[in-house]
Amino acid sequence: MLRALYIGVLTSQGRFDEAIEYGVEFYSSQDADQGYEYLSTIEHALGKAFLEIGDFEQSKRFLLLAENRLRNQGLDENLREIYPTLFKLYYSLGEFDSSYQYGKLAVEHTEKFARDALDKSMVFEMAKSKYLDFENRLAIAEKNSLEAEYKYKQSLVFLGWSTLACVLLVLTVMGVQRQKSKIKASLETDTLTKVLSRVSLMESCTKAVAEAKRREQPLSLVVFDLDLFKRVNDTFGHAVGDWVLKTVSSVVRTSIRDKDILGRLGGEEFVICLPNTDIEQARQLSERCREGLERIISPVAIENLDISASFGVARLDDTVDSLDKLLMTADKCLYQAKHLGRNRVVTVLEDEGTGDYKPSMGLCSLQAELVQTPLK
Numbered sequence: 299m300l301r302a303l304y305i306g307v308l309t310s311q312g313r314f315d316e317a318i319e320y321g322v323e324f325y326s327s328q329d330a331d332q333g334y335e336y337l338s339t340i341e342h343a344l345g346k347a348f349l350e351i352g353d354f355e356q357s358k359r360f361l362l363l364a365e366n367r368l369r370n371q372g373l374d375e376n377l378r379e380i381y382p383t384l385f386k387l388y389y390s391l392g393e394f395d396s397s398y399q400y401g402k403l404a405v406e407h408t409e410k411f412a413r414d415a416l417d418k419s420m421v422f423e424m425a426k427s428k429y430l431d432f433e434n435r436l437a438i439a440e441k442n443s444l445e446a447e448y449k450y451k452q453s454l455v456f457l458g459w460s461t462l463a464c465v466l467l468v469l470t471v472m473g474v475q476r477q478k479s480k481i482k483a484s485l486e487t488d489t490l491t492k493v494l495s496r497v498s499l500m501e502s503c504t505k506a507v508a509e510a511k512r513r514e515q516p517l518s519l520v521v522f523d524l525d526l527f528k529r530v531n532d533t534f535g536h537a538v539g540d541w542v543l544k545t546v547s548s549v550v551r552t553s554i555r556d557k558d559i560l561g562r563l564g565g566e567e568f569v570i571c572l573p574n575t576d577i578e579q580a581r582q583l584s585e586r587c588r589e590g591l592e593r594i595i596s597p598v599a600i601e602n603l604d605i606s607a608s609f610g611v612a613r614l615d616d617t618v619d620s621l622d623k624l625l626m627t628a629d630k631c632l633y634q635a636k637h638l639g640r641n642r643v644v645t646v647l648e649d650e651g652t653g654d655y656k657p658s659m660g661l662c663s664l665q666a667e668l669v670q671t672p673l674k
């Protein structure tokens with residue numbers, strides 16, 4: 299193939315004689331194995347060279363050989379190159395019909411080649427744009443996936459922190475709630491005896507009184523106070539005194555109904571509010587409690603630890619129509635019980651005949667009329 303090219307180069311440089319000499323010498327020793335395309339290229343180069351030096355016969359011979367070879371092989375693209383030379387040859391020979399035919403073929407083949415090239419380049423451009431598009435989409439997808447991964451990691455971090463924050467918040471709220479419930483419980487309950495504290499006792503009693511008045515139901519109120527409790531403290535110490543207070547509370551709690559209200563007024567003084575309970579029922583209940591307290595035995599053998607309490611009982615009526623008056627009346631009865639020798643229950647006395655109770659305010663001056671439990 300190099301030889302064929304060399305001949306072509308010599309021809310293009312105008313060195314026609316050298317090209318012919320070199321080509322004819324090589325061509326006369328033609329080698330069948332060199333191939334059609336190779337031979338036709340040498341023939342075309344020789345045809346061109348002979349044309350240039352005006353040897354039209356030789357030119358025609360080589361060019362037609364080349365044309366036939368290419369036609370037989372269907373090498374259209376090579377034919378496209380040979381037709382202009384044949385056009386020129388026949389034009390030079392004055393054979394204008396043939397010249398015209400080859401000129402036409404040259405134009406047709408050149409156009410076809412141009413169309414093919416255009417098609418190929420279009421296909422190439424399309425493939426290129428598809429590739430670029432693909433590349434772009436790939437780049438966008440990669441960018442998106444990186445962004446998504448980043449966002450995912452960010453959301454994981456956010457989720458972690460928010461979970462931690464939520465847990466901390468819940469723990470804090472739970473802690474605050476626990477504290478609040480503790481504070482509320484400590485405000486509502488007397489820490490030593492576990493019965494209602496003074497504040498919540500007053501609240502509960504106020505509600506119960508209002509409810510009884512609204513429903514027009516009876517209600518009684520008991521105030522009781524441990525007898526000579528100072529002596530218990532002084533003789534046996536405050537620890538024993540505390541134990542007595544706790545035990546008294548629990549004995550009374552078990553002696554009354556669930557709906558009854560038991561609270562510590564202060565020191566060794568307690569209140570029992572008894573909804574839906576008349577004065578006689580309240581007196582009986584107080585008596586049961588009094589007896590229960592008398593039976594308290596200390597777990598360690600403490601000699602002379604006598605526990606007893608005095609009870610004052612009042613009832614809600616037209617005159618004693620508020621919690622304050624109930625407390626005052628019951629307290630007067632309690633004072634009376636202490637005055638009469640302690641360890642007893644004192645209530646206001648029901649007026650014979652009318653069925654009414656004497657006004658509690660007159661209790662102190664009406665001692666003889668008070669219902670008393672006898673001293674043991």
Ligand SMILES: Nc1nc2c(ncn2[C@@H]2O[C@H](COP(=O)(O)OP(=O)(O)OP(=O)(O)O)[C@@H](O)[C@H]2O)c(=O)[nH]1
Pocket residue numbers: 490523524525526527528529531535536537538539540543564565566636640
């Ligand atoms: N251990 C103990 N003692 C208390 C508590 N609260 C009050 N006291 C004591 O209860 C005693 C009450 O004594 P006083 O008011 O003189 O009454 P008392 O000795 O019971 O006599 P009377 O009520 O007249 O029968 C005092 O010594 C108080 O210190 C308490 O929570 N624990």
